[in-house]
Amino acid sequence: MPLMEARHLEYAYAGGARAICGISVSLEPASLTAVIGSNGSGKSTLIRLLAGLLRPTSGEILLDGKPLDAWHPRMRAREIAYMPQATMTVFPFRAIDVVLSGRTPHAPRFGFESDRDRAIAMEALEAAGAAHLAQRSLTALSGGEKQMVILARALAQEPRVLLLDEPAAALDLKHRAEMMRTLARLRDTRGLSVVMITHDLQLTGSLFDRILALRCGELAAQGRPDEILQSGLLGEVYDDPKVRTARIGDQTMVWIDK
């Protein structure tokens, strides 16, 4: 049985066109899945549906074979973590406190977090490469630093499914590589299943197990990176016939012809 499964998902925003049309996907444990597609193709909507933030207009999402809606929110929060594209925090919370709040589904309802929770939060900050930011205010951090802290918070949740909406967008090369190494390690050691939206196709070539390519709210293609990263297929996905790819070793180069 797959860890998570979406069947015939449809979603339309109020008064707007359909954002997701008939998408069916399944997630295996211990896997890294990239979601690619042009802007407005429905990537974030798909992730938000999987996170339970939006309810599908029709179709269903199952976690461990049980509909997402049937899970108690607290129990579901122990299984699925979500990291938004941007976190607009107004109040100057300390980074460590934000990460600690990721322990909420595991902590007693009216109590404070335990020493164990604190240790897990620090571990998560280290894993996200943000241990040095622990005592800083979230509002004083740069976009990339803030993303690292929010990633640490999702890791502190100790989920089985991690849904990431463009986590690498604001990260420099070093931190992007570090983040991918951490995710791959958690996949291998804890069986974590990661779904990550990315525009960095170079990244997807060698590091991901699977790619979902979206186009106009539909699943245009899904498969292994070497199956998806083809000039013709990417040309269709991005609606640009000049997209080119080339395989160099285990890396795939993607560029657009003049």
Next chain:
Amino acid sequence: MRATLFKAVAILTFVLLVSTAIALAVGSQKIDFATLLSDPVSRTLFFRLRLPRVLMGLTIGASLAVTGASLQALFRNPLADPYTLGISGGGALGASLAIALGWGARVAGVPLVFLASFLGAMLAATLVRGIARTGAVVLPGALLLSGVVVNLVSLAAVLTIQYVADPNSSLQILRWMVGSLDVIGIAPVGYMLVLLVPAWVALLALSRQLNLLAIDEDTATTLGVNVHRCETVVHTLCSLVVGVTVAMGGSIGFVGLIVPHAVRLMFGEDLRVVLPGSLLLGAAFLVLADALGRSALPTGELPVGAITGLLGGPAFLWLLRRRKQYTAM
């Protein structure tokens, strides 16, 4: 965080006790505490006037501050306070109408002016929520904006009523608008506490959810918070609490805005500390402001709402200069 909570509660309880002692000791009439029980004048003055007034100040101050802290977290907006919901304006309009129409009667022992004020506050809260609702969802931004506009429209209506009312009613409306803790006897405070204490406890019980909401709405949902239910419950509780305080004490500004920020500055952002801290400091701040109002002039007294504004406004601006980390003021 547990240690921070204990520290905050210990320090602020001490501040509260000192403030209460000062508030009980000062006033335009000197009370001789040595002869308090034997002298009937002192006894009446203390037990019928001063003690109820201080208790009223504690209750209203705590209520305004704890709702201010809750609403700031709920709306993720450091400028939210009990009055940005439009409740104060609605309450003022209800009371002004009752005063101008000369409704001096009481229903079940409660003056009609209070009832009219409470109803006005509740109507305004319901109206604001209705405007901000889209389907099943209440948009926080729209809630805040419609609250501010309903407040302004209500205040314009109050001004109109004041303009056409007779001078005596007009003066009464003014006194009410500025806010006052005048109360005779301890019973009204008792009634208030019966209504307010359960609401305080409920808000404190929601502090963890509010903490997650203050950071980010989406991740609060994925961490197990039922955001819509939490919003409905907190908004309803705050409307009720502010409705009762506005009906009893009139419009007392700035407590709900400034006190939560002061607690944050001292003890950090965690709502599990900020909410109980605001409850204690709000109570202390209002009784101190009232004590100052009662003793500032050689004869007569200044209304407490004017003192909170005069003290709270500059203090808030000072805080704003010190804390520039707020990104969306």
